[in-house]
Amino acid sequence: MPELPEVETVRRGLEPAMAGQRLLRVEQRRKDLRFPFPPHFRERLEGQTVTGLSRRAKYLVINLSSDEVLIMHLGMSGRFTVEMGGENSTPGEFHYEIAGTSPHDHVVFHMGNGARITYNDPRRFGFMDLVPSASLAQSKHFRAMGIEPLGNSLDGNLIQILFAHKKAPLKAALLDQRLIAGLGNIYVCEALHRAGLSPKRLAGTLASNRGHMKGKAEHLASTIRDVLTEAVQAGGSSLRDYAQTDGSLGYFQHRFGVYDREGEKCPTVSCPGAIERIVQSGRSTFYCKSCQK
DNA sequence: AAGCGAACCTGGCTGC
DNA sequence: TGCAGCCAGGTTCGCT
Numbered sequence: 001m002p003e004l005p006e007v008e009t010v011r012r013g014l015e016p017a018m019a020g021q022r023l024l025r026v027e028q029r030r031k032d033l034r035f036p037f038p039p040h041f042r043e044r045l046e047g048q049t050v051t052g053l054s055r056r057a058k059y060l061v062i063n064l065s066s067d068e069v070l071i072m073h074l075g076m077s078g079r080f081t082v083e084m085g086g087e088n089s090t091p092g093e094f095h096y097e098i099a100g101t102s103p104h105d106h107v108v109f110h111m112g113n114g115a116r117i118t119y120n121d122p123r124r125f126g127f128m129d130l131v132p133s134a135s136l137a138q139s140k141h142f143r144a145m146g147i148e149p150l151g152n153s154l155d156g157n158l159i160q161i162l163f164a165h166k167k168a169p170l171k172a173a174l175l176d177q178r179l180i181a182g183l184g185n186i187y188v189c190e191a192l193h194r195a196g197l198s199p200k201r202l203a204g205t206l207a208s209n210r211g212h213m214k215g216k217a218e219h220l221a222s223t224i225r226d227v228l229t230e231a232v233q234a235g236g237s238s239l240r241d242y243a244q245t246d247g248s249l250g251y252f253q254h255r256f257g258v259y260d261r262e263g264e265k266c267p268t269v270s271c272p273g274a275i276e277r278i279v280q281s282g283r284s285t286f287y288c289k290s291c292q293k
Numbered sequence: 294a295a296g297c298g299a300a301c302c303t304g305g306c307t308g309c
Numbered sequence: 310t311g312c313a314g315c316c317a318g319g320t321t322c323g324c325t
Contacts, residue, residue: 016325033300034320036321058319076319077303104303123302168296177320184318190320259318282298 002074002184004058005231006151010080014117015138017082018050018062022112029106034075034127044068044130045109054078057145057181069133071141075125084115085114139181145224146181149224154180171280173203180224186259188229189286193258193268194223198292199278199285217283248249258286 025040040043042271049065062070072078107119107128119126131139146162147153163170170229173179174188185190192199197206197220206217257267262277266288273290 006318008298073319075302076317123317123319125301127320166295172296175319186318281296285320 001232002058002078003184003185003187003227005234007058007074007182008055008062008232009235010074011053011060013082014060014080017084017111017113017115017117018109019053020047020050021115022047023064023109024112025110027108027110029108033121034073034125035129037128038130041128041130043237045070048126050111055231056142056179057148058184059141063133063197067133068130071131071135071136072119073126073128073130073140075121075123075142077123078119078121078126081118081120083116083118085107086109144178146179149180149182150228154224155221156214156216156291159217159221160214161207163203164207165280166205166207168207169199169280170197170201170203171199171285174224183224183281185285186256187224187231189259190227190257191223193292194227195220195286196292198285198289199280201293224235224240258288263287 023045024047028037028042028044031037044066045064048068050062051065052063054061054063058075059075060070060072062072064070071121103271104120104122104124106121106124109115109117109119111117119128129141130141136142147158165174166173168176168194171188174183174191175185189199192228194215197216205218206213258275261275264275266275268288268291271288271291273288275286275288278285278287
C-alpha cells in the first residue's frame, strides 16, 4: 500500500500524538514482523522522549532522546491507528476497532499525553528497527537508498545519469529504490502515463544525447514530482486497506488516472486509446499503448 | 553484474 | 453457499 505520499500522510498523522511526548509503555505482541524486532526493543523505547518524526522514502524515522532512531516500514498492509487520550476522544465510534481486539495489532505505543498508537499489519511485510542516530545513513536499510524524489536533486539531468546504460524497462528502473527511493507501483504507472512514456521502453534510452531525450527526461522528473505532491496534498491515496492515522474519512476520494483502470478509456484528452494491464517483473502495469511511447 | 522470478503472509474478491 | 484460485500498495533473496 503505502508509497511515499501515504507514508508522509502517516507521519503527519502521528506527529501531533508523538512529537515531544514520552513513550510510557510499549506493547510488543509478537517477536517478529517481516524481521525479528531488535533486541530489547521495548526496553530501549520505554522512557524515551520522541524528539522528532521524519520520513525517508517509504520509511518513518522517529528520533528518540536516547540518540537512537526508531525506523518503521509499513510493508504492504501496515497502518497506524491513533486514539488520543483524555476528554476529546471517543475511539471506535465508527471507523476502527478498539486497539487490542484485532489479532493483527502487533505493537501499541502508550504516550505521555495519553495517546494510544496501534500498529496493525495483517500481512506482516512491515518491520521496525532501532539504530544509532549518528549512523542512520550507514544503516542496513538506508545505505544503498537512492535519491529522495521530492528533494531538490531530481531533475532530467539526474535521471539521465541514473538510467544511463540500463537495460531494464523504465517501469523497473523507477521502482528500483537504489536509484530513486519512494516510488511504488501506483505512482510509477501514473507518472509514466502523464509523461507519455511507455513502461516497456528501456530505461537507458532516456539517457541518450540525441533527439529529444533530454526533454523527455525532464518531463518525467516533473511528472514524478507532480503526482507525488498532489497525492501528499490529497492526504495520501486511499485504496482498499488504507486509512489515515486518525481513521478519518476522505478515504475513497483519490482516484488514479490509469492505475486499476484496465479497459477504461485513456484519460488523456483526445487520446483514442484504452488502458491496458500488463505484467512486468511480476507486477501489474497499467498504461495506454496509444499515448505512451 | 544486472535483471528477472520467487518468496514472504493474510485477506478480499471473482468465478465456478 | 462454498471454496479454489487469483490478486494486492514492498522488499529481499537466489538464480541466470
